[in-house]
Amino acid sequence: MTSLLLTTLDTGNTAWLTMSAILVMLMTVPGLALFYGGLVRSKNILSIIMQCLMCTAVMSILWIAFGYSWVFGTGFHGTGIGAIIGGFDKVFLNGVTTHSIMSPSGVPEITFCLFQCMFAVITPGLIIGAFAERLKFSSFMVFTILWSILVYNPMAHFVWGGGWLQQMGALDFAGGTVVHINAGISALVMALMLGRRSDYRPGKPIPATNVTYVFLGAIFLWLGWFGFNAGSGLTADGLDANAFLVTHLCTCVAAITWMAIDWIYSGKPTTVGVCTGAVAGLVAITPAAGSTGVLGAIMIGFVTSVVCYFMVAYVKPKLGYDDALDAFGVHGIGGIIGSVLTGVFASAAITGGAKGALYGDWHQLGVQLIATGFAIVYSGVITFILFKVIDKTMGIRVEPRVEEEGLDIYEHGENAYN
Amino acid sequence: MKKIEAIIRKTRFEEVKEALLAADIEWFSYYDVRGEGKMRQARIYRGVMYNTSCIERVLLNIVVRDKNVEKTIAAVQKAAQTGEIGDGRIFVIPVEDAVRIRTGERGDIALYNAELEK
Numbered sequence: 001m002t003s004l005l006l007t008t009l010d011t012g013n014t015a016w017l018t019m020s021a022i023l024v025m026l027m028t029v030p031g032l033a034l035f036y037g038g039l040v041r042s043k044n045i046l047s048i049i050m051q052c053l054m055c056t057a058v059m060s061i062l063w064i065a066f067g068y069s070w071v072f073g074t075g076f077h078g079t080g081i082g083a084i085i086g087g088f089d090k091v092f093l094n095g096v097t098t099h100s101i102m103s104p105s106g107v108p109e110i111t112f113c114l115f116q117c118m119f120a121v122i123t124p125g126l127i128i129g130a131f132a133e134r135l136k137f138s139s140f141m142v143f144t145i146l147w148s149i150l151v152y153n154p155m156a157h158f159v160w161g162g163g164w165l166q167q168m169g170a171l172d173f174a175g176g177t178v179v180h181i182n183a184g185i186s187a188l189v190m191a192l193m194l195g196r197r198s199d200y201r202p203g204k205p206i207p208a209t210n211v212t213y214v215f216l217g218a219i220f221l222w223l224g225w226f227g228f229n230a231g232s233g234l235t236a237d238g239l240d241a242n243a244f245l246v247t248h249l250c251t252c253v254a255a256i257t258w259m260a261i262d263w264i265y266s267g268k269p270t271t272v273g274v275c276t277g278a279v280a281g282l283v284a285i286t287p288a289a290g291s292t293g294v295l296g297a298i299m300i301g302f303v304t305s306v307v308c309y310f311m312v313a314y315v316k317p318k319l320g321y322d323d324a325l326d327a328f329g330v331h332g333i334g335g336i337i338g339s340v341l342t343g344v345f346a347s348a349a350i351t352g353g354a355k356g357a358l359y360g361d362w363h364q365l366g367v368q369l370i371a372t373g374f375a376i377v378y379s380g381v382i383t384f385i386l387f388k389v390i391d392k393t394m395g396i397r398v399e400p401r402v403e404e405e406g407l408d409i410y411e412h413g414e415n416a417y418n
Numbered sequence: 419m420k421k422i423e424a425i426i427r428k429t430r431f432e433e434v435k436e437a438l439l440a441a442d443i444e445w446f447s448y449y450d451v452r453g454e455g456k457m458r459q460a461r462i463y464r465g466v467m468y469n470t471s472c473i474e475r476v477l478l479n480i481v482v483r484d485k486n487v488e489k490t491i492a493a494v495q496k497a498a499q500t501g502e503i504g505d506g507r508i509f510v511i512p513v514e515d516a517v518r519i520r521t522g523e524r525g526d527i528a529l530y531n532a533e534l535e536k
Contacts, residue, residue: 043428044475199429401502404429405459405474413462 020231024118025222031072043406055125083164105234129327130187170371174232176287184332186383196322203317218275229289235260241291246297253301254281283334288342296345343368437497446480
């Protein structure tokens with residue numbers, strides 16, 4: 001897909017992909033920063049914002065330095081190694097000039113690289129939700145850099161860059177496996193290994209400091225996701241229009257479903273609930289946005305909201321792990337449901353080929369299950385090793401005093417509110 | 419009638435609240451407060467470092483009848499204690515009178531609900 005054939009530049013596609021890259025950046029800063037920042041206590045809000053900012057700055061540099069080459073390079077194309085990493089031929093965007101045009105969409109390769117860069121930025125950002133309020137900033141930096149090299153880049157190559165999962169036919173339109181399952185499972189492993197925040201008791205949630213920020217963050221995510229999903233086709237055509245449509249529809253259904261469950265089981269429809277439901281819907285439709293229609297979108301939105309609600313409201317307190325902001329409960333679970341249901345609701349009318357179990361092709365469901373299972377095991381194992389290494393060498397958790405008084409003042413020397 | 423003012427760690431608030439409820443102290447007010455102390459913490463603003471001694475705590479304001487003073491103090495002290503420096507203070511202050519605004523009742527009776535007490 002990274003062919004350098006002389007294709008004519010398509011200004012329409014280029015304009016839309018540029019716009020999409022901007023939208024996807026908005027998902028991390030300020031989207032995630034506000035969404036997660038609003039959910040933690042006021043003493044830790046800056047630590048979340050800093051982590052999101054650093055995901056943006058550091059991941060972008062790594063991406064341009066070698067991430068892009070590793071994922072989308074063609075140096076090892078056709079060889080056995082090519083199934084695992086792309087190559088080192090595009091390190092520091094070597095050979096990617098203003099005249100490199102992607103085929104068949106006719107967008108500059110630089111624009112494509114920037115668009116994908118924003119995906120590499122947000123993925124480690126999602127994990128922040130699991131270890132919020134208790135991770136050392138220095139350890140966060142090391143963890144995130146290593147994680148993107150060892151987990152994100154390989155997975156992105158396997159699924160998008162011509163790696164073995166893509167060769168097998170796995171459908172992941174905009175990042176259900178690469179982004180959400182990947183980040184969600186790592187989040188679970190981090191939450192389990194780190195242990196609870198010192199004053200967290202299972203079943204007694206720590207209230208959000210500013211629900212207005214949570215709302216703002218959720219809306220930035222929602223808006224940004226239109227670029228995330230509808231930009232992933234790289235063209236401004238009917239497929240992208242459909243991706244936009246199903247993204248919006250699935251999110252609305254998931255938000256309303258969450259509100260209904262809240263209303264029935266907790267007695268009141270809550271703002272944080274609707275925001276969480278919306279994000280769960282956005283996550284779940286991500287892998288399916290390029291292959292499902294209106295019916296699939298409604299079903300995926302409904303099922304995801306129900307299962308994610310059950311996970312964060314019942315399973316999490318029962319098991320007692322402290323996934324502080326439900327990075328696993330929403331992104332991990334939502335991603336898994338979306339990825340598997342893609343194999344059910346994929347419609348040949350939209351993909352132009354592959355179709356799901358609902359339309360009689362059970363093979364696609366099998367491929368989706370393999371891709372999902374592999375992503376779970378791979379990111380889980382590597383995250384476990386990374387945690388152990390960082391914890392043994394530099395210590396991963398802050399001192400009890402820092403955790404108590406707040407990461408903002410001790411780690412960053414600032415307070416959000418003065 | 420006494421007012422018990424307790425300055426406690428924010429992180430111990432839930433425990434203290436539960437201990438007070440368990441001791442039948444059903445209402446109190448609390449605020450976020452900032453205090454000055456010996457602890458110093460570096461702060462940075464655009465490259466300029468300065469020290470701050472600002473410490474954030476929660477202040478509980480509990481007015482109880484004389485007979486409940488000791489158990490209230492015990493509940494707060496037990497629940498707020500971590501053993502580290504900075505666990506806070508409890509102050510006991512005499513209160514002249516109390517008036518229940520709804521009924522105009524004065525004195526001890528204004529502090530509790532006689533019907534629920536039985």
